[in-house]
Amino acid sequence: MNKIKEKYKEVKGKYDVIIIGAGLVGSIIARWLSKYNLNILLIDKEPDVGTGTSKANTAIIHAGYDSPFGTLRGKLVVDGNRMFYQMCEELDVAYKTCGTYVVALTDEDIKTLEKLMENGRKKGVPGLEIISGEEMRHREPYINPDVKGALYAPTGGIGDPFMLTVAAAENAVMNGTKLLLETKALDFVVEPFSLHKKKVSGVVTNHGTFLADVTIASAGLYCDELMEKLDIKYDFYVRARKGEYYVFDKAKKLQVKTVLFPCPTPVTKGVLVTITIHGNMILGPTAKEIKDKEDTSVTPEGLEELYKGAKRLVPKLELTDVIRTFAGLRAGGFLHDFIIEAPPKYWGFINLAGIESPGMASSPAIAEYVVNLVQEQGLELKKKNNWNPIRKSRPDFSELSLEEQGWLIEKNPLYGRIVCRCETVTEGEIVAEIHAPVPAHTYDAIKRRTWLGTGRCQGSFDTPRVIEILSRELGIPPTDVIKESKGSYFLTRPTKEVPKGELND
Amino acid sequence: MIEKYCDVAVIGSGPAGLAAAIAAKKAGAQDVIIIERDTELGGILLQCIHNGFGIEIFEEDLTGPEYANRFIVQAKDAGVKDLLDTMVLDLTPRREIYAFNKRDGMIKLDTGAVVLTMGCRERPSGALAIPGYRPAGIYTAGTAQRLVNIEGYMPGERFVILGSGDIGMIMARRLTFEGAKVERMIEILPYISGLKRNYVQCLLDYDIPLQLKHTVIDIKGRDRVEAVVSAQVDENWKPIPGTEDTIPCDTLLLSVGLIPENELSKKAGVELDPLTGGPYVDDTMQTNVPGIFAAGNVVHVYDVVDWVTKAGFVAGQHSGKYAIQHKKESERKLRVIAGNNVHHVLPQFLDPQNLEKEPQELQLRVKWPVEDRVWVKVEVDGKLIKQQVEKYVRPSEMIKVILSPEVHKKAVGGRELLIKVEER
Numbered sequence: 055m056n057k058i059k060e061k062y063k064e065v066k067g068k069y070d071v072i073i074i075g076a077g078l079v080g081s082i083i084a085r086w087l088s089k090y091n092l093n094i095l096l097i098d099k100e101p102d103v104g105t106g107t108s109k110a111n112t113a114i115i116h117a118g119y120d121s122p123f124g125t126l127r128g129k130l131v132v133d134g135n136r137m138f139y140q141m142c143e144e145l146d147v148a149y150k151t152c153g154t155y156v157v158a159l160t161d162e163d164i165k166t167l168e169k170l171m172e173n174g175r176k177k178g179v180p181g182l183e184i185i186s187g188e189e190m191r192h193r194e195p196y197i198n199p200d201v202k203g204a205l206y207a208p209t210g211g212i213g214d215p216f217m218l219t220v221a222a223a224e225n226a227v228m229n230g231t232k233l234l235l236e237t238k239a240l241d242f243v244v245e246p247f248s249l250h251k252k253k254v255s256g257v258v259t260n261h262g263t264f265l266a267d268v269t270i271a272s273a274g275l276y277c278d279e280l281m282e283k284l285d286i287k288y289d290f291y292v293r294a295r296k297g298e299y300y301v302f303d304k305a306k307k308l309q310v311k312t313v314l315f316p317c318p319t320p321v322t323k324g325v326l327v328t329i330t331i332h333g334n335m336i337l338g339p340t341a342k343e344i345k346d347k348e349d350t351s352v353t354p355e356g357l358e359e360l361y362k363g364a365k366r367l368v369p370k371l372e373l374t375d376v377i378r379t380f381a382g383l384r385a386g387g388f389l390h391d392f393i394i395e396a397p398p399k400y401w402g403f404i405n406l407a408g409i410e411s412p413g414m415a416s417s418p419a420i421a422e423y424v425v426n427l428v429q430e431q432g433l434e435l436k437k438k439n440n441w442n443p444i445r446k447s448r449p450d451f452s453e454l455s456l457e458e459q460g461w462l463i464e465k466n467p468l469y470g471r472i473v474c475r476c477e478t479v480t481e482g483e484i485v486a487e488i489h490a491p492v493p494a495h496t497y498d499a500i501k502r503r504t505w506l507g508t509g510r511c512q513g514s515f516d517t518p519r520v521i522e523i524l525s526r527e528l529g530i531p532p533t534d535v536i537k538e539s540k541g542s543y544f545l546t547r548p549t550k551e552v553p554k555g556e557l558n559d
Numbered sequence: 560m561i562e563k564y565c566d567v568a569v570i571g572s573g574p575a576g577l578a579a580a581i582a583a584k585k586a587g588a589q590d591v592i593i594i595e596r597d598t599e600l601g602g603i604l605l606q607c608i609h610n611g612f613g614i615e616i617f618e619e620d621l622t623g624p625e626y627a628n629r630f631i632v633q634a635k636d637a638g639v640k641d642l643l644d645t646m647v648l649d650l651t652p653r654r655e656i657y658a659f660n661k662r663d664g665m666i667k668l669d670t671g672a673v674v675l676t677m678g679c680r681e682r683p684s685g686a687l688a689i690p691g692y693r694p695a696g697i698y699t700a701g702t703a704q705r706l707v708n709i710e711g712y713m714p715g716e717r718f719v720i721l722g723s724g725d726i727g728m729i730m731a732r733r734l735t736f737e738g739a740k741v742e743r744m745i746e747i748l749p750y751i752s753g754l755k756r757n758y759v760q761c762l763l764d765y766d767i768p769l770q771l772k773h774t775v776i777d778i779k780g781r782d783r784v785e786a787v788v789s790a791q792v793d794e795n796w797k798p799i800p801g802t803e804d805t806i807p808c809d810t811l812l813l814s815v816g817l818i819p820e821n822e823l824s825k826k827a828g829v830e831l832d833p834l835t836g837g838p839y840v841d842d843t844m845q846t847n848v849p850g851i852f853a854a855g856n857v858v859h860v861y862d863v864v865d866w867v868t869k870a871g872f873v874a875g876q877h878s879g880k881y882a883i884q885h886k887k888e889s890e891r892k893l894r895v896i897a898g899n900n901v902h903h904v905l906p907q908f909l910d911p912q913n914l915e916k917e918p919q920e921l922q923l924r925v926k927w928p929v930e931d932r933v934w935v936k937v938e939v940d941g942k943l944i945k946q947q948v949e950k951y952v953r954p955s956e957m958i959k960v961i962l963s964p965e966v967h968k969k970a971v972g973g974r975e976l977l978i979k980v981e982e983r
């Protein structure tokens with residue numbers, strides 16, 4: 055610890071609040087805190103925001119009927135759902151209010167639905183209703199014809215967790231928050247405070263030390279590493295639980311229109327079939343505990359499980375229409391509840407741990423909850439009178455009418471050059487993302503924002519062009535352009551050059 | 560939006576497109592235009608800097624760019640026009656093309672005939688569903704070819720190539736020339752999928768090992784490829800346990816086949832054959848949509864470029880003939896054009912013979928509202944033949960203009976009738 059302190063002890067800045075982790079939760083907390091007269095720093099260890107759990111999940115805006123009554127998670131999801139759609143409107147992030155269904159295939163399942171509905175009503179989830187099998191077949195023609203009934207939750211929907219993270223971080227930055235990427239919290243600055251408490255008065259990072267009155271740890275899967283530094287222990291440990299997915303071609307006829315959950319059993323929630331905000335059908339997720347927190351590989355067993363599970367809901371499904379697979383990691387714990395608290399032995403520190411599903415749906419309520427905790431840590435919160443809740447998305451060329459496309463090209467000729475032909479993404483859109491308030495400086499950062507490279511050719515056409523654009527706009531050699539993380543380079547050297555080491559051999 | 564007419568529009572400037580444009584000209588079509596999204600004519604040939612092209616047509620061994628250049632010169636001499644750096648976005652069953660570029664913005668082209676020569680694309684990696692990570696360092700062979708031959712950069716130093724297609728074999732040799740090491744080529748079939756010639760000249764001559772009946776079962780490495788794991792397959796294509804072999808490398812190239820590029824064709828209602836992935840064509844290379852022809856790799860994937868050129872000639876010749884016939888039919892007709900603040904007018908064509916006999920009604924909608932008196936003016940070839948007043952105009956309310964036989968007299972012999980709305 056001392057060694058680290060030696061190396062990075064130089065104080066680089068002083069803030070009212072530091073938030074560690076620019077995932078969905080950290081970014082939304084920053085956006086909520088930016089309403090007040092506070093000097094805020096948001097840091098993330100990666101070159102982009104939202105590259106942890108927030109970039110790969112099912113994206114369901116849960117209505118909240120399933121998480122247990124009496125838990126923090128059970129409460130925040132219902133509150134979060136209520137606030138969610140307005141937040142998306144303000145941040146100009148897409149969502150679908152398609153409702154969600156839990157599908158019963160047996161009479162036994164119907165009983166489970168009744169229990170779920172009862173739990174939901176107790177928690178104040180509006181509009182819950184059990185519909186007949188016939189009605190379900192009418193709403194989703196490809197559903198298993200044996201369907202006996204379904205629990206319909208009209209307030210459920212589909213969100214865009216990654217763009218929500220970007221938008222929230224951007225809105226925070228617009229309102230004065232400082233964002234530092236590739237900045238990893240390595241340790242804390244801890245000082246004596248009172249008899250029973252110590253004060254956390256800052257964060258040591260690879261880019262120097264930053265001091266703050268309140269430090270918020272929202273590090274997703276890595277919350278345990280930070281907790282270890284402060285010797286905070288709960289009755290659980292954080293484990294990564296992998297969820298694998300299949301993505302289908304959106305051009306294919308067989309599609310679902312909503313979110314279809316199988317009936318949960320005591321062992322598993324099961325594989326669900328849902329539509330995404332981009333119109334692709336997806337199957338997933340599996341749930342397998344693993345050791346490696348970066349292991350987002352897909353496995354043959356996982357894919358097999360998905361297929362079998364999803365076939366029960368939509369028997370006509372065929373794997374020939376699959377265009378992609380991916381996996382995400384949940385920060386699972388034993389408690390199965392969110393931990394959001396100011397640990398009693400510290401002053402000026404707020405810890406978030408175990409923010410697994412439905413972390414996205416709960417996020418605005420989580421942020422409000424954290425605002426209260428910040429206040430309890432002695433910071434006086436005064437609303438700014440010039441806070442701007444509105445963040446506008448940049449033009450998506452493919453969504454515009456021919457006439458609007460024409461105007462855009464007239465204004466900026468870069469919109470007249472297609473870089474990704476499958477998804478119709480133009481150079482103008484890419485350049486706009488590279489220079490946005492939360493800049494996209496890697497291939498994958500651009501891909502997540504523009505959806506480039508996700509179509510039928512999976513990036514074979516756009517890759518050389520994107521490398522060229524990134525190199526030009528960032529003023530770096532093409533060999534320094536990366537896909538996602540440090541070390542994920544695309545090119546090794548210009549041609550007609552002897553590879554390194556060859557001369558010495 | 561710029562609006563234009565041409566007799567034959569060729570989409571794509573590879574060998575098929577170049578041949579089609581030249582043949583259309585020869586068949587007598589006047590206005591022939593090639594639209595190409597790249598900044599140069601030539602298509603995929605431009606990145607094929609190796610030789611082996613043109614043995615059949617020229618009885619010479621040319622490189623890709625040399626082969627393309629012969630036809631580019633012929634096309635220019637014949638007076639074929641081109642629109643470069645221009646992407647075709649949409650094609651309608653009525654042969655209207657919507658394209659755009661940096662210079663002109665959106666362009667609408669009405670055409671007498673269209674030839675589809677968009678070529679093919681490579682099968683991507685995602686669809687292969689190889690388990691494991693998705694680090695940097697996985698490319699299709701064609702993308703690697705572009706990076707090396709056009710951009711001048713090496714995508715890696717140690718390669719494994721999956722699939723034994725021609726592009727993969729040619730790239731194995733190219734990369735070796737550039738000082739990289741190609742560790743192995745892996746093919747799931749019991750035989751190579753490309754040409755024997757390429758196997759000898761690109762693999763054997765450079766001691767690059769080929770493993771048949773093998774596939775890649777895993778990709779290692781988180782940031783960048785660090786190794787791939789290969790395994791032998793049984794007769795059901797399933798990996799045989801115990802045959803796994805980890806090959807350290809930094810790049811995996813995929814050369815697993817080509818698929819005709821027909822997204823545009825589908826938009827125009829062109830029917831595709833599930834076996835080839837390309838349009839159904841007749842012996843004139845016409846698709847099921849009248850006046851839309853197709854040739855080259857967009858129809859089915861060829862192995863030798865000379866055949867592509869020949870198919871282009873056939874499609875081009877018949878598209879030229881079709882356009883001339885089409886023009887004759889529409890020659891007598893008066894084209895109706897939407898001018899200032901007119902969103903569209905119906906009908907788009909007027910037959911002067913009918914107009915001579917009885918009054919004809921034009922129906923139009925404006926683009927934006929004007930809550931004041933406006934002129935609706937009708938001009939034939941620039942000459943005002945009628946104007947009427949409207950108290951106001953709104954996009955939601957259709958406007959009628961009646962053209963009487965008297966009006967027609969002022970327009971005898973005209974070609975274009977323009978209708979526009981002007982504030983007074």
Ligand SMILES: Cc1cc2nc3c(=O)[nH]c(=O)nc-3n(C[C@H](O)[C@H](O)[C@H](O)COP(=O)(O)OP(=O)(O)OC[C@H]3O[C@@H](n4cnc5c(N)ncnc54)[C@H](O)[C@@H]3O)c2cc1C
Nearest residue numbers: 075077078079099106107108114239274297384413414415
């Ligand atoms: C398979 C799966 C399916 C899911 N489905 C849903 C769903 O349908 N609906 C729903 O509401 N929720 C769902 N969730 C949950 C939701 O995705 C998460 O709750 C949410 O994304 C958590 O956000 P976060 O910001 O806490 O975590 P993360 O996104 O992981 O953010 C943590 C950030 O902290 C950074 N970080 C970590 N350590 C450090 C450090 N030392 N210094 C600096 N930065 C650091 C990381 O780089 C990362 O960006 C799902 C989750 C998974 C895995």
Ligand SMILES: Cc1cc2nc3c(=O)[nH]c(=O)nc-3n(C[C@H](O)[C@H](O)[C@H](O)COP(=O)(O)OP(=O)(O)OC[C@H]3O[C@@H](n4cnc5c(N)ncnc54)[C@H](O)[C@@H]3O)c2cc1C
Nearest residue numbers: 571572573574575595596602603647677678701855856864
């Ligand atoms: C990567 C690759 C490498 C190859 N290497 C060899 C080789 O070494 N030897 C060999 O004999 N054969 C090779 N082939 C096969 C080769 O494609 C054919 O021999 C021949 O070039 C095909 O000609 P074409 O005119 O049908 O298509 P292409 O040459 O592919 O031309 C199609 C053109 O259409 C343009 N286009 C497509 N869509 C649009 C649109 N919407 N708007 C505007 N323009 C559009 C494209 O930019 C392209 O220029 C290769 C193919 C590929 C894909």
